[in-house]
Amino acid sequence: xxxIVDTPVIDVxxxxxxxxxxxxxxxPKMYVDIMDAAGVDRMGFNCIYxxxxxxxxxxxxxxxxxxxxxxxxxxFGTPRHPDETIPELERAFDQLGFKYMKIYPTYYTKPVDDPxxxxxxxxxxxxxxxxxxxxxxxxxxxxxxxxxxFIGLAKRFTKVKWLLAHSGNAMRGQVLAVExxxxxxxxxxxxCTSFAEAGTIEFLVNxxxxxxxxxxxxxxxxxPRYHVGRVVTADISEAAKQKVLGLNAKKLLGL
Amino acid sequence: MGEVExxxxxxVPTFDACVFLGRRYNRYVRSDSVAGIIESxxxxxxxxxxxxHVHAIDFDGEDGNEVLxxxxxxxxxxxxQFGANPTMDxxxxxxxxxxxxxxxxxxxxPKQHNYPFTDWMxxxxxxxxxxxxxxxxxxxxxxxxxxxxxxxxAHPDLRVVLSEVxxxxxxxxxxxxxxxxxxxxxxxxxxxxxxxxxxxDxxxxxxxxxxxxxxxxxxxxxxxxxxxxxxxxxxxxxxxAGNLEKLLGRAA
Numbered sequence: 109x110x111x112i113v114d115t116p117v118i119d120v121x122x123x124x125x126x127x128x129x130x131x132x133x134x135x136p137k138m139y140v141d142i143m144d145a146a147g148v149d150r151m152g153f154n155c156i157y158x159x160x161x162x163x164x165x166x167x168x169x170x171x172x173x174x175x176x177x178x179x180x181x182x183x184f185g186t187p188r189h190p191d192e193t194i195p196e197l198e199r200a201f202d203q204l205g206f207k208y209m210k211i212y213p214t215y216y217t218k219p220v221d222d223p224x225x226x227x228x229x230x231x232x233x234x235x236x237x238x239x240x241x242x243x244x245x246x247x248x249x250x251x252x253x254x255x256x257x258f259i260g261l262a263k264r265f266t267k268v269k270w271l272l273a274h275s276g277n278a279m280r281g282q283v284l285a286v287e288x289x290x291x292x293x294x295x296x297x298x299x300c301t302s303f304a305e306a307g308t309i310e311f312l313v314n315x316x317x318x319x320x321x322x323x324x325x326x327x328x329x330x331x332p333r334y335h336v337g338r339v340v341t342a343d344i345s346e347a348a349k350q351k352v353l354g355l356n357a358k359k360l361l362g363l
Numbered sequence: 364m365g366e367v368e369x370x371x372x373x374x375v376p377t378f379d380a381c382v383f384l385g386r387r388y389n390r391y392v393r394s395d396s397v398a399g400i401i402e403s404x405x406x407x408x409x410x411x412x413x414x415x416h417v418h419a420i421d422f423d424g425e426d427g428n429e430v431l432x433x434x435x436x437x438x439x440x441x442x443x444q445f446g447a448n449p450t451m452d453x454x455x456x457x458x459x460x461x462x463x464x465x466x467x468x469x470x471x472x473p474k475q476h477n478y479p480f481t482d483w484m485x486x487x488x489x490x491x492x493x494x495x496x497x498x499x500x501x502x503x504x505x506x507x508x509x510x511x512x513x514x515x516x517a518h519p520d521l522r523v524v525l526s527e528v529x530x531x532x533x534x535x536x537x538x539x540x541x542x543x544x545x546x547x548x549x550x551x552x553x554x555x556x557x558x559x560x561x562x563x564d565x566x567x568x569x570x571x572x573x574x575x576x577x578x579x580x581x582x583x584x585x586x587x588x589x590x591x592x593x594x595x596x597x598x599x600x601x602x603x604a605g606n607l608e609k610l611l612g613r614a615a
Contacts, residue, residue, distance in 0.1 A: 113369050142556060145591050147367040302529060302554060306581040307393040329530055330554040337587025340369050341407060349369050
């Protein structure tokens with residue numbers, strides 16, 4: 109007999125807005141339906157489809173306003189237009205009520221430790237904000253967000269909580285992500301990836317510790333049900349599953 | 364609070380359509396043995412698995428298939444799938460070996476083996492396989508969609524299973540499955556939102572196959588996702604095992 113457990117399930121890695129070039133139209137209702145089917149209580153999402161944070165934040169705020177008890181607003185920070193960056197982040201956090209920030213060096217086309225990011229990191233450090241960043245090393249060329257680059261950042265900006273989206277992606281990246289988490293107590297790992305080799309969740313939990321691994325889906329690229337499945341079917345304790353699914357996010361994000 | 368099943372087991376019979384055996388020459392994998400496959404199947408409640416040997420793909424079909432049969436001996440839950448290369452492997456000899464060992468499907472890798480998937484390259488070979496009712500599995504990154512479309516049209520009796528379809532293939536996978544009736548989709552890498560449901564809507568229930576591509580992905584997550592997707596038990600049974608059983612059981 110299946111054992112159904114009530115436990116907080118929080119998806120910390122989601123995107124909203126329209127990406128018609130690749131996916132069918134998305135809507136707040138569609139996301140809530142999928143969350144319900146997957147058993148997800150709350151979802152934190154950002155919009156990275158505009159290289160204009162103001163537009164992105166307005167889209168996010170609009171979605172959050174439809175289901176404020178289910179959705180969590182996440183800011184998008186890019187240093188491409190540095191004069192606009194900090195004022196817009198202040199608007200996102202202080203006026204729109206966003207809870208954490210996403211950065212995406214892949215779109216910015218510079219490494220995560222490029223000095224141009226410092227203005228964002230210094231601002232986030234002054235507020236103790238969670239920064240979620242794509243992290244990946246699937247091949248030798250894939251170094252913009254090499255997980256070990258976050259070690260230096262985490263040691264420089266100690267009040268920032270660094271959330272490594274994808275935990276390095278493929279297995280070679282996971283090894284580096286776990287190494288980064290071992291060296292820095294302010295580094296956390298998020299699980300979603302389309303690589304997802306067998307044993308990944310077990311490796312991350314055993315390596316970084318069950319308190320520092322968080323569930324995310326990357327919807328609309330991937331379905332939350334699949335990633336919930338990766339956690340609940342992993343060979344880890346029931347307590348660890350509950351932490352990864354939501355308890356860790358609750359604590360990290362102060363929800 | 365979200366309701367999740369922390370100790371999931373599949374509620375229907377399961378037959379994994381995409382499992383690989385063997386060490387890789389270029390990277391470490393967390394499971395490379397028959398024991399590892401069986402252990403994972405037991406933990407997830409997977410009943411049977413269709414297994415190819417990576418040596419047959421990476422180096423040599425004849426050697427790799429022989430190793431596959433040796434290593435799988437005495438494991439009735441593992442069903443062998445041969446690796447094959449129409450530019451190197453004689454169809455008659457391959458089919459004779461397959462008949463001798465009850466093998467009902469082959470996996471081809473056109474890009475890795477450096478040949479176009481076209482009639483001028485493989486027509487006679489494919490005709491022989493189609494006549495035998497042998498299914499051909501090919502990973503989506505291994506093939507040009509236009510070549511696949513052309514070949515599916517040209518060989519209506521051939522059944523091709525497109526495996527490892529990824530979200531990057533979303534733009535062409537739905538038009539393809541609507542256009543041709545003899546292609547099946549194995550879902551191991553198709554993790555887009557509502558992916559299996561959308562495939563069923565586009566191509567019908569009976570051409571969608573559960574697969575994991577173990578050990579490059581875990582076996583159970585897709586099964587969990589399928590169980591949360593609103594399928595009836597009969598639909599789940601078809602996707603998780605029945606469709607593959609029927610495909611492999613096609614009469615020669």
